[in-house]
Amino acid sequence: MQLTGSEIVIECLKEQGVDTVFGYPGGAILNVYDALYKHRSEIRHILTSHEQGASHAADGYARATGKVGVCLATSGPGATNLVTGIATAYMDSVPLVAITCNVGVSLLGKDSFQEIDITGITMPITKHNYIVKDVNDLADTIRKAFDIARSGRPGPVLIDIPKDVTAEKAEYIKTEPIMTKKSNVEIKEEDIDLAVSMIEKSEKPFIFVGGGTVISNANQELMQFVNLVDAPVTDSLMGKGAFPGTDERYTGMLGMHGTKASNYGVSECDLLVVIGARFSDRVTGNTAKFAKNAKILQIDIDPAEMNKNVLITAGVVGDIAEVLSKINSKLKQQSHTEWIEKIKDYKQKYPLKYHEAGLTGPFIIEEIYRQTNGEAIITTEVGQHQMWAAQYYKYSEPRTLLTSGGLGTMGYGLGASLGAKVGCPDKTVINIAGDGCFRMNMNEIATAVRHQIPIIEVVINNHVLGMVRQWQNLFYEERYSATVLNDSVDFVKLAEAMGAKGICATSREEFNSAFEEALKANVPVLIDCQIDCDDKVWPMVAPGKAISDVFDEDDMK
Structure with a gap:
């Protein structure tokens, strides 16, 4: 059967059991999106607000489900906007296939409009990557990419396809995917x-x-x-x-x-x-x-x-x-x-403990645990809130904490929560964010609204870059260089402007009722939780010290 390269891409995705892709279209990848339109009843496309959001969503989908996540982007800046998400997946061994399209083969290497050597850029942060210049190689390359992504130690694979290859025709023969063994290593x-x-x-x-x-x-x-x-x-x-x-x-x-x-x-x-x-x-x-x-x-x-x-x-x-x-x-x-x-x-x-008065990060996490019976999928951004989410929520099942551990990517969690909720629609999905991280990719709230993905965004808002401030407080003699976020940004109004429900919580009672309301809402909800700027993550080990030198607030006294 003769198919165009773009049709081969879609058929190969169907072969691999792909039911959802996350992406953002552009000129070079138009042929693929046109083919995807004809198969929209078989493969759901989530249009994110930014390509980085697409890569994080595909990552969250993969972590939550154990399947290979897929994201799409066009050439040039579209492709480079995936880089942080690909690196995040690489550091945490997440199976991901990123498909980008490039300028035509004859235009490669000529500084053409929106041309970029994305395979060169991503070589250090992928398990493998390909540029496919012959349509006859396309189907087998896609199949290899999925096999590499999920086998052994999983990781991301990128496939770059020049636009003319997506338009050319080749013989396509449907192939059932061979599910490789998790490891080919013989255990001694x-x-x-x-x-x-x-x-x-x-x-x-x-x-x-x-x-x-x-x-x-x-x-x-x-x-x-x-x-x-x-x-x-x-x-x-x-x-x-x-x-x-x-x-x-x-x-x-x-x-x-x-x-x-x-x-x-x-x-x-x-x-x-x-x-x-x-x-x-x-x-x-x-x-x-x-x-x-x-x-x-x-x-x-x-x-x-x-x-x-x-x-x-x-x-x-x-x-x-x-x-x-x-x-x-x-x-x-x-x-x-x-x-x-x-x-x-x-x-x-030496139990974990925190201040008994007022609204604090640990209290918020414990209340989320209580109201979800420990059965939610928690995604996080990176910083103090991430550590509190790791310390105070009791995870009893795998694939229920999705967080950027290796790269430490601020802006990861919101996109990941979208992917997790799409992959596991019956699970409650909550993203724990800091106000600094929320600013990174807050535009994905609009994606949640557009696609009716009812995630809960809990912003632990201390009006500073909390983890960096903690280090400045303890090790830099309280020189708070560029870590105070003293502006007038109103996260509740921002959420409402993007079509989500926004609630502000300044006390324990307000948070309890806000989160209870969010669980019942079945729409995207943001809760802006106002906490003190000098709340810290305890215990802690100072840089260069042994883990046995761990100390907490009581030790400081």
């Missing part, structure tokens, strides 16, 4: 045996869970593993929900804003089992002092992560669910009652 039995031996010799094991466990859908295998090892469990920001935050063995997050129980426990353990985590600097603090009393056993699908940031004792390379299943089949039941009790004492002695 000797590595499994060594891991089992290390665990059985340990007297004070601690389990550290990262985002790879979520990606692998290994939460059931992880629970069995934790039961067998009989160890306390901590997680990274990206690992939230892989192990239930409600479980008595859970000690809270690890690292710069981790709990004292987690930071002290990891510093004192004799075996740290690291599952799908990459030893981010925000987790380890001073790497020379990280878990210095422990042997380290790392389990990861990517061999490049072994010994990259922290020297390990042993590692097992492979898909996490498969590795844990193999270990579980060989591991004898362990018992570490005394060690577990010591960590429980730390939890009781």
Whole structure:
């Protein structure tokens, strides 16, 4: 069957089971959008307000559903506007396919109108990328892109298609997608045996869970593993929900804003089992002092992560669910009652706490948790509110906290919430934002209204860039350089101007009723929560310090 390149694009998306794409049209990609129009009953297109919003929405869709997210953009600035979203997905191992179109093949390299070398630009932030100059290669390239995006350690792939290729014809033969194994790496039995031996010799094991466990859908295998090892469990920001935050063995997050129980426990353990985590600097603090009393056993699908940031004792390379299943089949039941009790004492002695009076970030997160019964999908921007959302909402399921962990992208959460709600329409989706972040991509509120996507936007508004101000307060002698947002922007009026419902909350009672109203509204709602500009995220580890040097407000006194 002879089809144009643009028709081949749409047919290949249908082959891959794509039901939703996020994007913004332009001249170079017009042929693809024309073909998409003819298939609008099969593939829903969400027109965002900005291409960056499209990339974040595709990312949020992928994280929430486990499917490959897809975004579309035209050439030049359309393509470059995707870059931050592609980099965000790359850093957090999110399966994404970005399709851009470029000027015609004969115009490439001539500084043509809206021409850009997008494959050159995105080479460092994609698993792979392509420019397709022959229509006969197009279908196979798209199929390869989806396979690469979702296999092994997932990540984004970009396909750039010159406009004339979208108009030329080629033979198209429908192909059923081959669902590749999650990993082609053969798990070595000797590595499994060594891991089992290390665990059985340990007297004070601690389990550290990262985002790879979520990606692998290994939460059931992880629970069995934790039961067998009989160890306390901590997680990274990206690992939230892989192990239930409600479980008595859970000690809270690890690292710069981790709990004292987690930071002290990891510093004192004799075996740290690291599952799908990459030893981010925000987790380890001073790497020379990280878990210095422990042997380290790392389990990861990517061999490049072994010994990259922290020297390990042993590692097992492979898909996490498969590795844990193999270990579980060989591991004898362990018992570490005394060690577990010591960590429980730390939890009781050093609980997370915040000021009891007034409207605060932690109170807002706890109230959201209470009113949603812990069953919502939470997306966040980046900053203090992100840390509060990680600390005070108890995630009991994977894929329920969507946040930019690696790149730290302000403006990520609102677009991601749109993608998550489209992918999981039966779930309540809430984006937790700071006022600085909301300013980055607030235009996507209009997208939520346009497409009737009933997300709830909670802006924790302290009229400053809160996390940067916290550092300025603690480490820069209160020199608040360019972090005070002392203007007259009214977020409620902004939301209403874009067609959403806006509510202002200045007290706990006002927030409680506002959020209750938002849950019932079934329309896009923004709640502007006014909090003090000097509320801080506690506990904290100072830069360059060991995680065992964690301190809080009481220690400051």
